[in-house]
Amino acid sequence: MTENWLFHNALLENSSTPVDIAIRLGKVADIGPGLDLADCQVVDAGGMLASPLFIDPHHHLDCAFLSEPPNLSGTLEEAIQINARLKESRSDQDVFEKACRALQLAVQNGTGWMRSHTDIDSISKLKLLHPVSEAKQKFNGLLDVQLVAFPQLGLIADPHSIDLMRRAMREGADVVGGMPHAEASMDDAARHIEIAFQIAEEFNADIDMHVDETDNPASRTLELLAEVTIRQGYQGHLTVGHCCALSAYPDDYARRVIEKVAQAKISVITNPLVNLYLQGRQDAQPVRRGITRVKELLEAGVNVTCGSDDISNLFFPYGRMDMLEVAMATSVVSHLTRPQEIQAAFNMPRWHAAKCLNLQDYGIIIGAPANIVFLAANNAREALQLQPVKRLVVRNGNLVSSREERISYNS
Numbered sequence: 001m002t003e004n005w006l007f008h009n010a011l012l013e014n015s016s017t018p019v020d021i022a023i024r025l026g027k028v029a030d031i032g033p034g035l036d037l038a039d040c041q042v043v044d045a046g047g048m049l050a051s052p053l054f055i056d057p058h059h060h061l062d063c064a065f066l067s068e069p070p071n072l073s074g075t076l077e078e079a080i081q082i083n084a085r086l087k088e089s090r091s092d093q094d095v096f097e098k099a100c101r102a103l104q105l106a107v108q109n110g111t112g113w114m115r116s117h118t119d120i121d122s123i124s125k126l127k128l129l130h131p132v133s134e135a136k137q138k139f140n141g142l143l144d145v146q147l148v149a150f151p152q153l154g155l156i157a158d159p160h161s162i163d164l165m166r167r168a169m170r171e172g173a174d175v176v177g178g179m180p181h182a183e184a185s186m187d188d189a190a191r192h193i194e195i196a197f198q199i200a201e202e203f204n205a206d207i208d209m210h211v212d213e214t215d216n217p218a219s220r221t222l223e224l225l226a227e228v229t230i231r232q233g234y235q236g237h238l239t240v241g242h243c244c245a246l247s248a249y250p251d252d253y254a255r256r257v258i259e260k261v262a263q264a265k266i267s268v269i270t271n272p273l274v275n276l277y278l279q280g281r282q283d284a285q286p287v288r289r290g291i292t293r294v295k296e297l298l299e300a301g302v303n304v305t306c307g308s309d310d311i312s313n314l315f316f317p318y319g320r321m322d323m324l325e326v327a328m329a330t331s332v333v334s335h336l337t338r339p340q341e342i343q344a345a346f347n348m349p350r351w352h353a354a355k356c357l358n359l360q361d362y363g364i365i366i367g368a369p370a371n372i373v374f375l376a377a378n379n380a381r382e383a384l385q386l387q388p389v390k391r392l393v394v395r396n397g398n399l400v401s402s403r404e405e406r407i408s409y410n411s
């Protein structure tokens, strides 16, 4: 049964005076100084910052903790090749347990929502989708997951994926994915985009694609995608992840692409830790960072957010399912260092991601569901700098995690 809570002495953002937050029947009932409500469990928040729960808009639960045999080159290509060999023989139980382990860490780190891509192709068919869907059901109401059907091996290069994508949308996927730059030519990439839009329209779904995840400046599918989005009237329903090649384009071409992305109202997700790791592997010094043009996108009015992408797998050996870590990396690598830019980095796995996932009532709002994480920090900069333990995590009015010490990531 949901309990009623009164969190005394909590700091709201952009305020220096702590307040009380009352929670009744799973919702924020009142916010103000000196609240005194009967029938509430009283907790002293000790002046901690109260933030809405975090959102991880880009992750791959289907390959969490899948790290053997190791990716020796450290490239995206080798990771995809090894993953393709492994996924055929994985048991449902293995996929389910590893996805749950990642989700549990995310809950403890104050994440309340996630969008996760699941491979759909002629090798794995729907084999990964079903156990990941079970993990999604298990965490429903604790950490809500949107599943993206992700044709990682292409729709033209791997044509069986087209029917499988439709089946995936019928059997648990929420969002249509894609990876047009993986096709053999720009013509095939255009066809890939066209098919993905057809499927999205059939299922009245949003689209979230992996785009130009390469250092190669000739990879120009983002511009194509923005043009199709405008032509099809799909503005506001498209998200693109990575967009590394945007940083390798000549400045004048990059500016034109960014203008089109803004016109198409496309949300952009940078995955800074994973792309710092995977990109630039063929470069002599200076090695490129492989991170999209976050600052220029923000300045053009594009909704930019950040994702964890991976945890302990072939694509990235680290990761803690901690969106404060990802936001801090985004701030550093994108040079978001002025006060309002640091605030933007802190807002990325919160309001910016809420827009991308179409979440309603996001924030600490009277009358809205109570989804709050308490952090021992006074402001955005301290939250990113100190990477505080998420002391109290409240989801739909339930206290779902409470701890003092850093948690173990080894078991």
Ligand SMILES: [Zn+2]
Pocket: 058, 059, 060, 117, 210, 241, 309
């Ligand atoms: Zn990804």
